[in-house]
Structure formats: C-alpha cells, structure tokens
Amino acid sequence: MNKNINTASQSTSSLPLLGQYWRGLGGWNYYFLLKFGLLWYGYLNFHPLANLVLVACLLLPIPNIRLHRLRHWLAVPFGIGLFYHDTWLPGIGSLLSQGDQLAGLSGTYLLELIQRFINWQMLGAAFVLWVAYLFLVQWLRFTVLVVVALGWLNVLDMSGPAMKLLPVVEQPMAGRQFDKPKAASDMVSPADIPATNQNLNAALDAFYQREQQRQTRFPNSLPADAVPFDLLVINICSLSWSDLEAVKLASHPVWQRFDIRFQDFHSATSYSGPAGIRLLRASCGQSAQQALYKPADPRCYLFDNLAQLGFGTQLAMDHDGDFGGYLTDLRQHGNMQAPLMSQQGISRALVSFDDEPVLNDAQLFSRWLRQRQADGDTRSATFFNLIPLHDGNRLPGKNETAPYRDRALDLFDQLDAFFEQLEQSGRRLMVVVVPEHGAALVGDKVQLSGLRDIPSPSITRVPVGIKLFGMQAPHRGPALEIETPSSYLAISELIARLVDGRQFEAEAVDWQALTRGLPQTAAVSENDNAVVMEFQGDSYIRLNQGDWVPYPR
Known part of the structure; x- marks a missing residue:
C-alpha cells in the first residue's frame, strides 16, 4: 500500500504546476481598456462573450515563456478582427456585396471618405489613455480589473451585445396580441411589454405579418365624369x-x-x-x-x-x-x-x-x-x-x-x-x-x-x-x-x-x-444587414441577425 501511495505522490509531483505560470495580459490590458471606454460612450456594439474567450486564450498558462509571447503575437490579427466585429462598421459580407459599387466611386471621393474615418479627438483621447495606463500599471493589476469587468458584462447580458447597464429579464409574451394594436403608438410596442430580445423579434415579425395584409384599393375603372390630371x-x-x-x-x-x-x-x-x-x-x-x-x-x-x-x-x-x-x-x-x-x-x-x-x-x-x-x-x-x-x-x-x-x-x-x-x-x-x-x-x-x-x-x-x-x-x-x-x-x-x-x-x-x-x-427600417425599429418610444437596432440593442444616443 505504501508503494502505491509513493507512486501516486510521484505522479502528482511530476505534473506541471500550472499555477506558477499565470501571467498577466500585458499590453492587451490597454486594448480592453480602450474598448471599455468606447463602450461607455456607446461607440461599440460590444460582444462580451467573444472578448472573454479572447482573454481566456491569452491567460491560459503556458510554461514556456517564448511560446507565451508568441501566443500574444499570434493573437493580434484575431484581436483586430474582434475589434472590427465590435464596432458598428459594415460587416465583411456587406462590404463584399458592395464591392462593385465601391470600385465605381471616384478616387477623389474615396480619399474623402477615408479622411472622414480619422477622428482626431478620439485619437487624442486614446493617447491620453495610453499614457495613463503606462503610469498606473506600476501600482494597479489591470489584468484583474479587465477580467472582472468582462465577467460582469457577461453577467449583464450573456446572450448578446451588452449595451444595457442593467440586465433585462426575459418575459416572453407569446400570448400577447402584438398584431392587434389599440392605437398608433401601439403599432409595434404595447406599453406593458418589456423590450427583451424575444419580444422585439416577435414585434418585428408581427409588424411584417400585418403589413402583408394591407393594400390600397384602386377602382376598377374611372367614372365617366373623371377629370384628367x-x-x-x-x-x-x-x-x-x-x-x-x-x-x-x-x-x-x-x-x-x-x-x-x-x-x-x-x-x-x-x-x-x-x-x-x-x-x-x-x-x-x-x-x-x-x-x-x-x-x-x-x-x-x-x-x-x-x-x-x-x-x-x-x-x-x-x-x-x-x-x-x-x-x-x-x-x-x-x-x-x-x-x-x-x-x-x-x-x-x-x-x-x-x-x-x-x-x-x-x-x-x-x-x-x-x-x-x-x-x-x-x-x-x-x-x-x-x-x-x-x-x-x-x-x-x-x-x-x-x-x-x-x-x-x-x-x-x-x-x-x-x-x-x-x-x-x-x-x-x-x-x-x-x-x-x-x-x-x-x-x-x-x-x-x-x-x-x-x-x-x-x-x-x-x-x-x-x-x-x-x-x-x-x-x-x-x-x-x-x-x-x-x-x-x-x-x-x-x-x-x-x-x-x-x-x-x-x-x-x-x-x-x-x-x-x-x-x-410604424417606424421600421431595414437594409441588408441591419434593422432599426422603434419600440415604446425608443429605437432598437439588430445587426446581422444578431440580438437587439438600444440605438446609442
């Protein structure tokens, strides 16, 4: 029996002690702080779970320091792609579908469009945040703050973009009459129905179902005394x-x-x-x-x-x-x-x-x-x-x-x-x-x-x-x-x-x-990859068949 205990002990001690290889996010902390700042002011269509997965991949202990650093460099293109995904910019599919139109624009106009993307105020704010990060990193463990913040954002909205400061409890209203509004203001959004993702989808579906039944009735022919115009x-x-x-x-x-x-x-x-x-x-x-x-x-x-x-x-x-x-x-x-x-x-x-x-x-x-x-x-x-x-x-x-x-x-x-x-x-x-x-x-x-x-x-x-x-x-x-x-x-x-x-x-x-x-x-507008709908006096947006979020004001 002692022999078995010693064998098990040796096997356990031979396992890598991964706990001693936990390392921080390093420069990635600034990446996430920048996102948090943009999210706070409503400039991002933030996806908490995808960002948490990226953090988990960056934090997973790797004993070899060279492999750890290589992992951070290999993650750069994924980080760039995720940043783009978190913005309100058109999706890649939308850009590809409009490739012929973009190619048809004049070079002068394309250059003008590119210049519009340069926001000097936001660049200045990003620089200030970078300096503040370099100064405070001497005393604060930013990795802990980033992980806690991402965890909290995922708790607030586990199923989609976290544009809400407080969670909304899903209360399906399948039995409610979306398709029988009492007044013009209720055409899409009866006042007592919460603006949950499920209810917004149901309201949009009901809106289109109602619209399919509406039609202008023109006469079969004009009367004899009709006046040309x-x-x-x-x-x-x-x-x-x-x-x-x-x-x-x-x-x-x-x-x-x-x-x-x-x-x-x-x-x-x-x-x-x-x-x-x-x-x-x-x-x-x-x-x-x-x-x-x-x-x-x-x-x-x-x-x-x-x-x-x-x-x-x-x-x-x-x-x-x-x-x-x-x-x-x-x-x-x-x-x-x-x-x-x-x-x-x-x-x-x-x-x-x-x-x-x-x-x-x-x-x-x-x-x-x-x-x-x-x-x-x-x-x-x-x-x-x-x-x-x-x-x-x-x-x-x-x-x-x-x-x-x-x-x-x-x-x-x-x-x-x-x-x-x-x-x-x-x-x-x-x-x-x-x-x-x-x-x-x-x-x-x-x-x-x-x-x-x-x-x-x-x-x-x-x-x-x-x-x-x-x-x-x-x-x-x-x-x-x-x-x-x-x-x-x-x-x-x-x-x-x-x-x-x-x-x-x-x-x-x-x-x-x-x-x-x-x-x-009702105020419902749609392009290929985006729907904007008014619901209970507020506007909500859905991108690429994703979840609804309040339209940032």
Missing part, C-alpha cells in the same frame, strides 16, 4: 429632416407651397435602390428587405395601378441610373418599364461621386412640362429621380465635394421656380415630393457622417410634401400637417382618393376629410 412623383436622393435642420433650410419658401406635409414619414431604408422599389410598390404594406427582390402581388405596383386607369407612365432622371444597378432595380423589381425621358441637350450641373454627370434639373423640369403641354389634356404618371444632393457630388472642374447647403439651396430654388411654372401653366397636377433617404450629414455614435449602412431614424425620417395645381378651389393657408407615423402606403392611399380628378373641379374641397384616416406605418 398629371401625377408627378419627385424622388429626391439624400434629404431628411435632420439634413434640413443641419443646413438650416427647413424654412425655405418651397416647403411653404405644399398643401399637405408629412412630419413623421419614414423611408424604411437608407439606400436608393430599395427606396425606389418601395415607392413603386407603394400600394401594398411595407415588406421585409429580402422580399423587395422577389415578385410582388401585381396590385402592389403603384404605377401599374394607374396605368390600368388610363394614366400614361413616364420615367425621368437627372443621371444615367447605372450606379448600383439603380435603373435595373426600378425595372426588374419596381416594374417601371416606361422609357427614360430624353436627356439629350441637357447641360451638366454637377459631377457625381462616380465621375458621371448630374444634369440640370431646371432644364429637365421645363422639358417635362413642355412635353405634357404638347400632349394636351391627358392623364400621366411620372417618376422623377434626382441625385444632386448625394454625398460626393462636386462642381465641374473641382476635386472637392460641393457644400451640401449650396446644392440643396440650388435644388430648392429650382423646385420653387418649377412650382411657379406649374401655377402659371394652368395644368391640373398632383406633385408628390418624397425623398429616398437622408444624406446623414450629422453622424452619430453608430455611423460617421455620410455613412448609411445602418438606417438610423435621422436618415429615414424624411420630409414629404404634396401639392395640387390647377384646382378650382385651391387650398388656402398653412399646409395640413400629417403628424402620425407614415410611409409609402399613405401616399398610395391619397393618390387613390384623388385618382378620379374630380377634386380639381370641385367648388369646395374638404381637405380634412381628404386626409383623414390615412394608413399609419
């Missing part, structure tokens, strides 16, 4: 309420001309192609991003509905539509088959971000009006896309981006002059101005200025105005303000209410009745 939908790229406020142009005279204005209209996306498709499919409720590239119910296509009622459809743009396959998207997924209005002889006003010309909008407006006057008293519906406000556009012969305010002021002045032309023409027209999305002039903690990969509320809340020309009883006084959350279905519904044109010759128009009960749509 023109519909002109002006779709402006890169214009939101946030942008207007940033350049102080929200009070420009053109915005005072409208009869109806939507104060809480959401574009549901922050990219041009999806925005164009959604507008052309305005006659159905809001669909998920992936559904935009699948066939839709024929009754969803706004311009097709109008064509069946005798409206001739037209398409006009101040660019060629090649970048990002924009024109292809309109034709394949928006079913806009009308030929592009001739651009021959129109002068160049700007050079776009991809070195292509941006044409003079005033000349295009005048050409369109002359053609309509030549066509006489017929019905038409025109989709007009404008891009002078897109990021990166510059004046001919210049290398730097033209100031956004100057370009916006020119466009608004041209629209104002065009509206004056329409007044004088005497034609019956319904003009709908609806931007695609904002320009992201003012960045936030999630995205730098000019980036739109994440459809934030400041990008997707856009100014929408409607003006009727040639009416016997035109609207007087300030515009009717639609304050309820709205999207494209409301535009389609309003067009359907006016499609017979009889309001143009009415001796009096009940504007309140005309706008009463327009469809409301």
Whole structure:
C-alpha cells in the first residue's frame, strides 16, 4: 500500500504546476481598456462573450515563456478582427456585396471618405489613455480589473451585445396580441411589454405579418365624369429632416407651397435602390428587405395601378441610373418599364461621386412640362429621380465635394421656380415630393457622417410634401400637417382618393376629410444587414441577425 501511495505522490509531483505560470495580459490590458471606454460612450456594439474567450486564450498558462509571447503575437490579427466585429462598421459580407459599387466611386471621393474615418479627438483621447495606463500599471493589476469587468458584462447580458447597464429579464409574451394594436403608438410596442430580445423579434415579425395584409384599393375603372390630371412623383436622393435642420433650410419658401406635409414619414431604408422599389410598390404594406427582390402581388405596383386607369407612365432622371444597378432595380423589381425621358441637350450641373454627370434639373423640369403641354389634356404618371444632393457630388472642374447647403439651396430654388411654372401653366397636377433617404450629414455614435449602412431614424425620417395645381378651389393657408407615423402606403392611399380628378373641379374641397384616416406605418427600417425599429418610444437596432440593442444616443 505504501508503494502505491509513493507512486501516486510521484505522479502528482511530476505534473506541471500550472499555477506558477499565470501571467498577466500585458499590453492587451490597454486594448480592453480602450474598448471599455468606447463602450461607455456607446461607440461599440460590444460582444462580451467573444472578448472573454479572447482573454481566456491569452491567460491560459503556458510554461514556456517564448511560446507565451508568441501566443500574444499570434493573437493580434484575431484581436483586430474582434475589434472590427465590435464596432458598428459594415460587416465583411456587406462590404463584399458592395464591392462593385465601391470600385465605381471616384478616387477623389474615396480619399474623402477615408479622411472622414480619422477622428482626431478620439485619437487624442486614446493617447491620453495610453499614457495613463503606462503610469498606473506600476501600482494597479489591470489584468484583474479587465477580467472582472468582462465577467460582469457577461453577467449583464450573456446572450448578446451588452449595451444595457442593467440586465433585462426575459418575459416572453407569446400570448400577447402584438398584431392587434389599440392605437398608433401601439403599432409595434404595447406599453406593458418589456423590450427583451424575444419580444422585439416577435414585434418585428408581427409588424411584417400585418403589413402583408394591407393594400390600397384602386377602382376598377374611372367614372365617366373623371377629370384628367398629371401625377408627378419627385424622388429626391439624400434629404431628411435632420439634413434640413443641419443646413438650416427647413424654412425655405418651397416647403411653404405644399398643401399637405408629412412630419413623421419614414423611408424604411437608407439606400436608393430599395427606396425606389418601395415607392413603386407603394400600394401594398411595407415588406421585409429580402422580399423587395422577389415578385410582388401585381396590385402592389403603384404605377401599374394607374396605368390600368388610363394614366400614361413616364420615367425621368437627372443621371444615367447605372450606379448600383439603380435603373435595373426600378425595372426588374419596381416594374417601371416606361422609357427614360430624353436627356439629350441637357447641360451638366454637377459631377457625381462616380465621375458621371448630374444634369440640370431646371432644364429637365421645363422639358417635362413642355412635353405634357404638347400632349394636351391627358392623364400621366411620372417618376422623377434626382441625385444632386448625394454625398460626393462636386462642381465641374473641382476635386472637392460641393457644400451640401449650396446644392440643396440650388435644388430648392429650382423646385420653387418649377412650382411657379406649374401655377402659371394652368395644368391640373398632383406633385408628390418624397425623398429616398437622408444624406446623414450629422453622424452619430453608430455611423460617421455620410455613412448609411445602418438606417438610423435621422436618415429615414424624411420630409414629404404634396401639392395640387390647377384646382378650382385651391387650398388656402398653412399646409395640413400629417403628424402620425407614415410611409409609402399613405401616399398610395391619397393618390387613390384623388385618382378620379374630380377634386380639381370641385367648388369646395374638404381637405380634412381628404386626409383623414390615412394608413399609419410604424417606424421600421431595414437594409441588408441591419434593422432599426422603434419600440415604446425608443429605437432598437439588430445587426446581422444578431440580438437587439438600444440605438446609442
């Protein structure tokens, strides 16, 4: 028996005493301190468990000091990748999917974008933190602090990004009626349901299920006394309420001309192609991003509905539509088959971000009006896309981006002059101005200025105005303000209410009745890899099918 005890003792003593080989994180402490600082101010989409795994790999005892140091160097690329994963920057898949578009950008514009990523204030703060770390490391064991902090963050949120300071207890509400809101404010978020990951997913699913059931009902035919008129939908790229406020142009005279204005209209996306498709499919409720590239119910296509009622459809743009396959998207997924209005002889006003010309909008407006006057008293519906406000556009012969305010002021002045032309023409027209999305002039903690990969509320809340020309009883006084959350279905519904044109010759128009009960749509916006949804008055974001986190303020 003693022999067995001695054998066991020798076996135990021969095992490496790993406890004496515990070493600290060394310079990696600064890496994690930097992340904690960015997380505190909301600049990271932090993943606690992945970071804890990295710490565990760095701390696992290795007796050989050379192998220990080699491990730290081998971990550098993983640390860089994890840092990128913890940011709000577009995922690698998103970058690869947009590779062709990035290659199409001008070199000058690409250089400008790179310069925007350099934040000298944050670099200065990082330098101060580095000096403070070198000074305090003489007395403090930062490895212990880092491990404790990561452990606590994992306790707070074991299942996903830790953007909350306190844990939220999962209380599934599977039996609650997400799909039967009592009021507009409850469309997505009944007040007594907690904002847990499970409930947010359920709310989003219920939202899309409801939207699939909504549709504008156009008449099968127009009555005999229907009055012909023109519909002109002006779709402006890169214009939101946030942008207007940033350049102080929200009070420009053109915005005072409208009869109806939507104060809480959401574009549901922050990219041009999806925005164009959604507008052309305005006659159905809001669909998920992936559904935009699948066939839709024929009754969803706004311009097709109008064509069946005798409206001739037209398409006009101040660019060629090649970048990002924009024109292809309109034709394949928006079913806009009308030929592009001739651009021959129109002068160049700007050079776009991809070195292509941006044409003079005033000349295009005048050409369109002359053609309509030549066509006489017929019905038409025109989709007009404008891009002078897109990021990166510059004046001919210049290398730097033209100031956004100057370009916006020119466009608004041209629209104002065009509206004056329409007044004088005497034609019956319904003009709908609806931007695609904002320009992201003012960045936030999630995205730098000019980036739109994440459809934030400041990008997707856009100014929408409607003006009727040639009416016997035109609207007087300030515009009717639609304050309820709205999207494209409301535009389609309003067009359907006016499609017979009889309001143009009415001796009096009940504007309140005309706008009463327009469809409301909750603020849900989506791109390929990001969803932003308003829930109980706050915005939440989900990236790459991950977990929901509050949108950083």
